[in-house]
Amino acid sequence: MNILMIEDNESVSEMMQMFFLNEGWEAVFKYDGKEGLEAFAAEPEKWDMITLDLNLPSMDGMMVAREIRKISSTVPIIMLTARDSESDQVIGLEMGADDxxxxxFSPLTLIARIKALHRRSELVDKTTPEASDATFDIVTDHFKMNTKTREAYLNGQPIDGLTPKEFDLLYTLAKKPRQVFSREQLLELVWDYQYFGDERTVDAHIKKLRQKIEKVGPQIIQTVWGVGYKFDDAGAA
Incomplete structure (x- = not known):
């Protein structure tokens, strides 16, 4: 795995470099937001994972994440933040971070998060031009989805710009139409580990997912108040 770590604390970078090497991963470290963005923009296809500090000189992590998402909707981003407020974490997710x-933090915790996110995103097919003609895994009257090409369509229109977590969240809901999932269930199914009640992660991703769905058609992610969310495209004609 090729990792781009944008982190202004050199001691943290040096510590993580040892852990990355132990996993057999290659890592490039940038200590400035603008430099990190430039490194990604120069070779966007190179990177399998980005870890991004929130507080950076020249350009903060929020802005870097937003600019990276303009270039790539699929590269996984894990945001590192010393801020423990709910608003900062939600804003980070809304700017395009997946986690x-x-x-x-414990280096082993970050390694585990990277592995979990990478497992979910490694199915992205970056090379096969014929992929759009492949068999779809989910097909309803109004919706279809292909997990190999990471494509989703509503009424024949592509739902563009889905991040790895947004795609996985949509797939988890869509493969069991009208089944209601609690936030806790979605955290376990989509993130591969428990967030210990940190339900705002799900809400932030649902919000961004809905915004992208609404660009092409009616809303197919429904809120079941007091319980959670479900997929229902019955009204998507």
Missing amino acids: YVTKP
Whole structure:
């Protein structure tokens, strides 16, 4: 795995470099937001994972995440933040991060988060031009989805710009139409580990997912008040 770590604390970078090497991963470290963005923009197809500090000189992590998402909707991003407020974490997710880790953190925790996110995103097919003609895994009257090409369509229109976590969240809901999932269930199914009640992670991703769905058609992710969320495209004609 090729990792781009954008982190202004050199001691943290040096510590993580040892853990990355132990996993057999290659890592490039940038200590400035603007430099990190430039490194990604120069070779966007190179990177399998980005870890992004929130507080960076020249350009903060929120802005870097937003600019990276303009270039790639699929590269996984884990945001590292010393801030422990709910608003900062939710904003980070809304800017395009797939996950976040609050400082101070255990290196083993970050490694586990990277592995979990990478497992979910490694099915992205970056090379096969014929992929759009492949068999779809989910097909309803109004919706279809292909997990190999990471494509989703509503009424024949592509739902563009889905991040790895947004795609996985939509797939988890869509493969069991009208089944209601609690936030706790979605955390376990989509993130591969428990967030210990950190339900705002799900809500932030649902919000961004809905915004992208609404660009092409009616809303197919429904809220079941007091319980959770479900997929229902019955009214999507």
